[in-house]
Every structure is written in C-alpha cells, then in structure tokens.
Amino acid sequence: MAHIAVIGAGYVGLVSGACLADFGNFVTCIDIDTKKIEGLQRGVVPIYEPGIEAVIARNTGAGRLRFSTDLADGIKKNNVIFIAVGTPPGEDGSADLRYVENAARTIGQAIDTYTVVVDKSTVPVGTGRKVAGWIREELEKRKLHVPFDVVSNPEFLREGSAVYDFTHPDRVVIGCESERARGIMKEVYRSLYLTETPYIETNLESAEMIKYASNAFLAVKITFINEIANLCEKAGADVQDVAKAMGRDGRIGAKFLHPGPGYGGSCFPKDTRALVKIGQDYGEPQCIVETTVKINEKQKLRMVEKIEQELGGSGSVNEKTLAVLGLAFKPNTDDMRESPAIAICEGLVKKGARLRVWDPAAMGEAEWRFRSIRDKLFFAADEYDAITGSEALVILTEWNQFRNLDLPRVKRLLTLPYFFDLRNIYRRIEVENAGLRYVGIGK
Numbered sequence: 236m237a238h239i240a241v242i243g244a245g246y247v248g249l250v251s252g253a254c255l256a257d258f259g260n261f262v263t264c265i266d267i268d269t270k271k272i273e274g275l276q277r278g279v280v281p282i283y284e285p286g287i288e289a290v291i292a293r294n295t296g297a298g299r300l301r302f303s304t305d306l307a308d309g310i311k312k313n314n315v316i317f318i319a320v321g322t323p324p325g326e327d328g329s330a331d332l333r334y335v336e337n338a339a340r341t342i343g344q345a346i347d348t349y350t351v352v353v354d355k356s357t358v359p360v361g362t363g364r365k366v367a368g369w370i371r372e373e374l375e376k377r378k379l380h381v382p383f384d385v386v387s388n389p390e391f392l393r394e395g396s397a398v399y400d401f402t403h404p405d406r407v408v409i410g411c412e413s414e415r416a417r418g419i420m421k422e423v424y425r426s427l428y429l430t431e432t433p434y435i436e437t438n439l440e441s442a443e444m445i446k447y448a449s450n451a452f453l454a455v456k457i458t459f460i461n462e463i464a465n466l467c468e469k470a471g472a473d474v475q476d477v478a479k480a481m482g483r484d485g486r487i488g489a490k491f492l493h494p495g496p497g498y499g500g501s502c503f504p505k506d507t508r509a510l511v512k513i514g515q516d517y518g519e520p521q522c523i524v525e526t527t528v529k530i531n532e533k534q535k536l537r538m539v540e541k542i543e544q545e546l547g548g549s550g551s552v553n554e555k556t557l558a559v560l561g562l563a564f565k566p567n568t569d570d571m572r573e574s575p576a577i578a579i580c581e582g583l584v585k586k587g588a589r590l591r592v593w594d595p596a597a598m599g600e601a602e603w604r605f606r607s608i609r610d611k612l613f614f615a616a617d618e619y620d621a622i623t624g625s626e627a628l629v630i631l632t633e634w635n636q637f638r639n640l641d642l643p644r645v646k647r648l649l650t651l652p653y654f655f656d657l658r659n660i661y662r663r664i665e666v667e668n669a670g671l672r673y674v675g676i677g678k
C-alpha cells in the first residue's frame with residue numbers, strides 16, 4: 236500500500252484522498268486553509284457531495300485517512316505526493332499555475348528520499364516538466380540530489396457524483412516516463428487495476444492534453460445541441476426528439492445532448508478558455524473551441540431575451556417578480572462557479588426584474604455571489620415560497636425535486652401563468668393541462 240500526501244483538500248483533493256484511502260492506501264490530505272482542515276478533523280465536510288461523508292468517516296475511523304496543515308511534514312512522511320490545488324483562469328484565459336508552482340517548490344524544499352509527484356490538477360501541456368524544473372531548482376538551492384519522478388494523472392470526476400466517478404472511472408490516465416513511478420502508480424490504483432478498469436499509460440504531454448481535449452469535446456457537444464435547439468425553435472422541430480434519435484447512434488452517444496441555458500461550473504468554462512490559449516501559444520488555433528466559448532456566453536444571455544420576449548417584448552421584465560429555481564451550475568452540488576444562473580439572474584435584474592430565488596444546496600454561496608444585486612433578490616425558503624406571488628417561474632437547474640412540482644399549486648401561487656423550463660424537464664402537455672403557459676428549449 237502506498238503512503239500518499241494530497242496537497243489541496245478542495246473538491247478533487249478531498250474526494251481523491253478519501254477514495255484512495257478507501258482503496259487501502261494511507262493518505263494525508265493537506266491544505267493551507269486552516270479552517271477547512273480543522274473542520275475536517277472534527278468531521279465537518281466542506282463540500283456538498285453525495286456519499287463523501289461516509290467514505291471519510293470510514294477511512295478516518297480505520298486510521299487510513301488524516302488531515303493536516305503541515306505541508307513539509309506531510310511531504311517528508313509520504314513517498315507519493317498528489318498535487319490537487321486549484322488552477323483558476325488568469326486574465327488572458329490561461330491557467331494560473333501559481334498554486335501548482337507553490338506546491339512544487341514546497342515539495343523541492345522538503346523531500347529527502349525518492350518521491351513520486353503526481354499532478355492531478357488540470358494543467359496546460361508542458362506543466363509536468365515545469366513542475367520537475369521547480370522541484371529541481373529547490374533541490375539545487377539545498378545542494379541535494381534527491382531522485383523523484385513527475386506523473387500526470389488527470390481527474391475526470393463530476394461534481395455531484397464524484398465518489399462514484401472516482402471509484403468507477405471510465406479510464407485511469409497515467410502520463411509518466413519512469414518504470415519505477417509507473418509501478419508505484421499501479422500500487423496506488425491497485426483496486427482499479429485489478430478490476431481491469433482501462434488503464435492508459437502515456438507520456439506527460441499526452442496525459443495533460445487528454446484532460447483538456449476531453450472537457451473541450453464535452454463542452455462542444457453541449458454547445459452543438461444548444462445551437463440545434465435554437466434552430467429547432469425557428470424550424471418547428473422538437474430538439475428532444477432530435478437529440479433522442481441522434482443519441483441512439485452509437486457513434487454519437489446520448490450523453491451531453493441535453494440543451495439548456497449554457498454550460499458552467501468549475502471546469503468547462505476555464506478549461507475551454509485555457510485550451511484556446513494553449514492553441515494560440517503553439518500557433519495552432521483551436522477554432523471550434525474558440526467558437527464554443529463565444530456561443531456559450533451568448534446562450535446564457537439568449538435565455539434572458541427569451542424570457543423577455545415571452546413576457547411581452549422589450550421592457551416587459553421591468554418591475555416583474557420572477558421565481559428562479561436552481562442556482563448551482565448543476566444538480567447535487569452547491570457549486571455556483573460560472574453557473575449560468577449568475578449571468579441570467581444579473582441579466583434579468585439589469586432589465587428591472589425582482590427575483591425570488593431558491594436552490595436546495597447553493598443558497599449560502601448565492602448570498603455572496605449575488606452581493607451586487609442583493610437588493611433585488613429575495614432568498615426563498617423553498618420552491619413554493621419562491622413561486623408565491625411571482626409572475627413567472629424559471630427553472631435553471633434540473634434538481635430532482637423540481638421535476639415533480641405540484642403544478643396546480645404552482646398555478647395558484649403564480650400571479651401570471653408563465654412556466655420557463657430551461658432544462659426541458661417537463662412535458663409541455665402536463666404543464667399546459669395545469670393552466671400554465673409552457674416555454675421550454677428547442678421545441
């Protein structure tokens with residue numbers, strides 16, 4: 236069993252650390268955020284993620300998982316160090332590598348025996364070699380020659396099903412050029428390796444590229460169906476029928492063919508922009524991805540126009556009260572990073588609307604994300620409280636609990652009968668039967 240330190244106990248670091256401990260490894264999750272670590276030591280889990288609490292409790296109880304703020308100590312005591320810090324977008328769209336560099340330099344300042352450094356953060360092609368360079372520089376300052384290898388092991392988990400995804404991945408990607416490190420990585424992922432999870436070994440650059448190419452492809456797929464949906468609206472087709480039939484084609488696949496208000500979250504927006512920048516830097520523009528980024532921004536604003544159009548055209552949103560259900564960028568998470576709800580709510584407020592908002596998990600995050608439009612917002616206690624006295628209902632996130640609204644009650648609570656289903660989770664007929672005016676996407 237490997238002895239692992241995970242630097243960064245955020246979404247990816249915490250889930251990876253807990254699940255790697257569940258595979259039988261000994262794991263220390265380390266973060267500079269003292270409050271987060273103190274909370275974890277008391278059993279307080281800082282993210283909303285189904286199933287994670289049980290995995291953490293099981294493994295802390297078994298003595299395989301611990302939490303610490305002592306980076307140097309964690310690095311010294313373990314021979315496999317995962318870097319799972321954030322790589323937020325910089326001003327020009329490129330990934331900001333300052334946290335990765337910081338972690339790498341700290342590793343160089345602390346290791347004194349052979350160590351495998353595993354990059355799990357999403358980083359531009361070439362970063363693995365930079366990480367090796369930063370570690371080497373720090374070792375040179377210490378006048379030491381300590382052997383180490385750098386591995387790229389991108390993460391594909393999805394927020395909301397992160398534990399399942401980590402423990403049942405479609406593939407494990409290991410970018411690495413050393414036999415010794417490859418052997419240790421097989422130990423780390425022994426449970427998956429033995430169950431014949433596809434295990435893809437590549438060089439560092441390919442592993443780094445796989446992550447960006449995968450995320451960008453999914454963003455393109457969503458954007459493609461969004462554009463087709465917009466065309467369906469004009470052409471009299473129903474995008475749900477179109478997507479269903481397209482998805483039955485094994486070469487296309489049904490996933491990520493659901494039209495909506497645009498993609499958001501902590502990964503797709505930043506990773507597509509980073510890939511655009513990488514393409515520009517190498518003189519190989521990624522035109523499809525560049526266009527995708529632009530269309531996605533337009534799609535969010537298009538939702539505001541769509542609502543305005545339905546309510547009676549230019550100026551019709553002014554002084555109206557709208558109920559907004561769903562603020563997180565997708566269900567089963569409290570994450571609002573780049574959620575379409577932000578642009579859409581701000582757009583509606585700009586046009587003079589007042590909003591009664593509700594999300595089952597993201598209300599805390601919404602409090603500070605919406606600070607600039609706070610005085611136009613009412614934070615409701617549940618979905619029906621949001622709908623009460625509103626003139627229209629707008630569904631922005633497909634939480635399960637929004638799929639089964641009591642439609643006659645919705646009709647009674649709304650003062651005008653507008654029902655905007657921007658995730659296509661209802662059938663027109665059932666909504667219209669309740670006396671509501673249904674507006675979906677692409678139909």
Ligand SMILES: NC(=O)c1ccc[n+]([C@@H]2O[C@H](COP(=O)([O-])OP(=O)(O)OC[C@H]3O[C@@H](n4cnc5c(N)ncnc54)[C@H](O)[C@@H]3O)[C@@H](O)[C@H]2O)c1
Binds near residue numbers: 338394
């Ligand atoms: N969130 C996802 O769904 C997801 C999925 C796949 C890949 N990724 C990638 O994984 C990486 C991490 O993403 P995240 O969502 O977990 O980020 P996050 O912001 O939730 O967590 C990052 C953590 O790193 C900590 N940190 C920063 N510098 C540190 C240091 N020097 N030492 C110790 N801790 C430090 C921060 O305090 C924070 O807790 C990113 O590159 C992201 O693109 C994220």
